[in-house]
Amino acid sequence: MKRSAVLQGTFLVSGLVLLLACGGSNSPSAEPQPVHDATSQSPTAPIESSEPRPEELGEAVQSATTPQVIGRIARYCGKVNNHQLPGGEWQPDLDCTSGCDVGGLAYCQKFWPQTTSIRQVAVSSKPNNVWTTSGCGAVVDDWDGTDEFECMGQPACGDGFCDVALGETPTSCSSDCGTCGNGICNAGENFAFCPDDCGSTSACGDGTCNNNETFATCPGDCVAPSVLVSTDFPTGVLRFASEEDFNSLFHAIEADGAVTSSLPTGYVSLKSYLAQFPVTSTYDVDQAEYLRDLKTHVVTDDGLRALVNQELQVFAGGKLYQFTDIGLFKVDADKQAWFKTWLAANRQAIDFDPAYKTVPGEVSLGEGQYQVAPGVIRIDTQKEKMAGSDTTPDPVVGRIALYCGKVNNHQAPGGAWLPDPDCSTGCGTGGVAYCRKFWPQATDIRAVPVSSKPNNVWKTAGCGNIIDDWDGNEEYECLGDSATPVVFAASLTAPSPEPLAALAGGQKCGTPPTHYDLHTVGASFNKEVVRAASDNNWRFIFKTRKLNLYLYRSVSIKGKAQRRKKVWPFRIKYWGPADADEIVVGTDNMDLHTNYTVIPHTFGQGPRPNFKGLAKFKLGSMTINLMDIDFRIDLAKGKTITHAHAASLLNSQINSVIGGVYNNIWAQIETQIVGAISPAYLREYAAYAKRVSTYNELTHLRFILGKVEKYRGAGHKNDWVFDWNVKIGAATYKYDMRAGSFFGRARKGCNWYAVRVVVQR
Numbered sequence: 001m002k003r004s005a006v007l008q009g010t011f012l013v014s015g016l017v018l019l020l021a022c023g024g025s026n027s028p029s030a031e032p033q034p035v036h037d038a039t040s041q042s043p044t045a046p047i048e049s050s051e052p053r054p055e056e057l058g059e060a061v062q063s064a065t066t067p068q069v070i071g072r073i074a075r076y077c078g079k080v081n082n083h084q085l086p087g088g089e090w091q092p093d094l095d096c097t098s099g100c101d102v103g104g105l106a107y108c109q110k111f112w113p114q115t116t117s118i119r120q121v122a123v124s125s126k127p128n129n130v131w132t133t134s135g136c137g138a139v140v141d142d143w144d145g146t147d148e149f150e151c152m153g154q155p156a157c158g159d160g161f162c163d164v165a166l167g168e169t170p171t172s173c174s175s176d177c178g179t180c181g182n183g184i185c186n187a188g189e190n191f192a193f194c195p196d197d198c199g200s201t202s203a204c205g206d207g208t209c210n211n212n213e214t215f216a217t218c219p220g221d222c223v224a225p226s227v228l229v230s231t232d233f234p235t236g237v238l239r240f241a242s243e244e245d246f247n248s249l250f251h252a253i254e255a256d257g258a259v260t261s262s263l264p265t266g267y268v269s270l271k272s273y274l275a276q277f278p279v280t281s282t283y284d285v286d287q288a289e290y291l292r293d294l295k296t297h298v299v300t301d302d303g304l305r306a307l308v309n310q311e312l313q314v315f316a317g318g319k320l321y322q323f324t325d326i327g328l329f330k331v332d333a334d335k336q337a338w339f340k341t342w343l344a345a346n347r348q349a350i351d352f353d354p355a356y357k358t359v360p361g362e363v364s365l366g367e368g369q370y371q372v373a374p375g376v377i378r379i380d381t382q383k384e385k386m387a388g389s390d391t392t393p394d395p396v397v398g399r400i401a402l403y404c405g406k407v408n409n410h411q412a413p414g415g416a417w418l419p420d421p422d423c424s425t426g427c428g429t430g431g432v433a434y435c436r437k438f439w440p441q442a443t444d445i446r447a448v449p450v451s452s453k454p455n456n457v458w459k460t461a462g463c464g465n466i467i468d469d470w471d472g473n474e475e476y477e478c479l480g481d482s483a484t485p486v487v488f489a490a491s492l493t494a495p496s497p498e499p500l501a502a503l504a505g506g507q508k509c510g511t512p513p514t515h516y517d518l519h520t521v522g523a524s525f526n527k528e529v530v531r532a533a534s535d536n537n538w539r540f541i542f543k544t545r546k547l548n549l550y551l552y553r554s555v556s557i558k559g560k561a562q563r564r565k566k567v568w569p570f571r572i573k574y575w576g577p578a579d580a581d582e583i584v585v586g587t588d589n590m591d592l593h594t595n596y597t598v599i600p601h602t603f604g605q606g607p608r609p610n611f612k613g614l615a616k617f618k619l620g621s622m623t624i625n626l627m628d629i630d631f632r633i634d635l636a637k638g639k640t641i642t643h644a645h646a647a648s649l650l651n652s653q654i655n656s657v658i659g660g661v662y663n664n665i666w667a668q669i670e671t672q673i674v675g676a677i678s679p680a681y682l683r684e685y686a687a688y689a690k691r692v693s694t695y696n697e698l699t700h701l702r703f704i705l706g707k708v709e710k711y712r713g714a715g716h717k718n719d720w721v722f723d724w725n726v727k728i729g730a731a732t733y734k735y736d737m738r739a740g741s742f743f744g745r746a747r748k749g750c751n752w753y754a755v756r757v758v759v760q761r
Helices: 104-111 243-255 257-262 270-274 287-298 333-352 431-438 643-649 666-677 679-699
Strands: 068-075 082-084 115-121 147-153 226-228 237-240 313-316 319-324 327-331 363-366 369-373 376-379 396-402 409-411 442-447 474-480 517-521 527-532 538-548 552-567 572-577 580-597 610-619 622-630 656-658 661-663 700-705 708-715 717-726 735-748 751-759
Touching: 068 104, 068 115, 104 115, 104 147, 237 243, 243 257, 243 313, 243 717, 270 287, 287 552, 287 572, 319 333, 327 333, 333 369, 333 376, 396 431, 431 442, 431 474, 517 527, 527 751, 538 580, 538 735, 538 751, 552 580, 552 735, 580 717, 700 717, 708 717, 717 735
Parallel strands: 237 313, 517 751
Antiparallel strands: 068 082, 068 147, 115 147, 226 237, 313 319, 319 327, 327 376, 363 369, 369 376, 396 409, 396 474, 442 474, 527 538, 538 552, 552 572, 552 717, 580 700, 580 708, 580 735, 610 622, 656 661, 735 751
8 A cells, every 4th residue: 555645734825935955865765754834833734824015015916816726746855846737747846956845835936937825735646656866866666745735826817828838728718829729710810820720721812822822723812923025024024913922832833843834824934944955964065054054053943943934033022033143133113124234234244253242332231131222132042153163273184385387296194295196287276176186175275384395396297307406386284174074874763772783794883871971060050061073073062051032931951963064265164063873862850940939829917117207306416317107006005116215226327338338227226116116026027938938939830850861863953941931921930950960962873972961059
């Protein structure tokens, strides 16, 4: 039979002082002793508290409303105290130290700030594993405890705060918690703000184009985009009535690519334009291929590619949005003519100049936005500028030397000088085209000082031998891609991460790697890690990204393959898209929080003395301004703030500068005055702030994932967007990545390139 200590009777304690905690210990259990609080006469006798004195106001405010039980605390000398919600389980104090010498009203308020009194009750039966030693070490003990108390407080429902800890819900207390969550789609609720009660179809008819609605699925809320074709937009550009129409269609396309079929007939999007051209693995590219690679780099998301035209433009809400290699431009209607002229004048620098990354003279507006001119905003998309992204020097693949009247010579790195085998080409022929005669991979040429040569290298026409100690008139290095061209097997298209047959020899290869390059990222969640192939001409990039654009925000990871390229005639080197045999991205764990609270709510807080004006009074030879204080009589209980009292709170250092530091002590004075009028207010306000923080933490939208992978074979990129934070009116939310381990790996032939990024705060 279980032992039990039963203490009969009840007693009410008000205004108890929180004692210093002397936690439970690991020593053997002491015999239960009666607990004598300072306000009690006996552990068993029912004692009622007297009316609190004025100086005790707020410690235990009595009310005409009958208090209710909002929780229990139980003590067992030598063990950590336990507490319990009505109908809940017993839980040890999280500080793992508070023992049986800590209790009373203040201790109840530690868990339930609205506690106004306590009442001792009989010790209840408990499981034999509820008690813990100091440090919360587990023990098995069938003793039910030394004593037990009910924590009493005013009914929580109706206080303006949805207290989840007390079991308040939209069903049990709609006055505090609202109606979202009670299983009924009430008036004013819709899918956007109450998805638990309202199906996605309920958003249609709320007057806003949102929640994946389109003009095809909800014509009452969404307006179909039109296509504008003009001299400024010869290939056509989509025009949306509002940003919301754009956002919702974009979100719908991200969820289901088939939605693009609803776009106006004849409209040519960037996505359909790029689909005409395969990804190449060549080094030397022309200007047209460079610009296609640039557009692929600037607009990476398929949903956006379906809505912007091949010039990376779209209209929404009367504004022009122009994507570029230095960010997204948002242009008001009355500035579009100006912007067209400005863009034309700066377009070559934006597209081809590696040093042109910001607009000269622009003004920062914060959060990555810059004003280029009134009505023209540049939004930094936090991407690497593609132009000049490859900074590795071009390798020297050979040299050519010219001596007018003699046959040209050429030399491989480390080799001997050799005459042109046609025995006729002379100093009138040269340049990159001549370099390619011997080294087809040559892409550039660079003049260098004429080097010393043996006196028998030159030949006459027909390759007749001569002896001449002249080293030549001119000499050039031929620059280019010395690596063997990258070739990918067209057969590697099966969507399976299993080891695949090698390109030669019939051996199995491509086994997923066990080693990952480890990197860390902070709360910003913007990280880019590069794994280069041994020939340094191919690479795998893994990115974690938190994007903040005006139209939308998102959190995503991405893996992509790239190859070194060079564009003529600009001689700009860059990393452009290339294929991999397979790319995998994923996460081992993710805890992503937002500042978006799912359920609309309001908070109530206690009455605060109002400071309404200024009064002047004389203090010695100095005139002091004192705030005139208006306070509730029932709180003040007849107290007044006299000039003498105020004078004792003031000194000559109010709002002064001491040692170059501004010293404003009025905040301290105000705190003392408030405390003198209503001692309960500061404590109640602190409890209120804690409740608000707890509630927000419980109701914030968050995403938690375990071990998951997203596979793609025979492609150049693999994107995974965890959340498209699409703008609904002005209601975008921010992200906070609390924890996460993210990885990406790519296979080229039989070689894997793997990266892991871990969130470190």
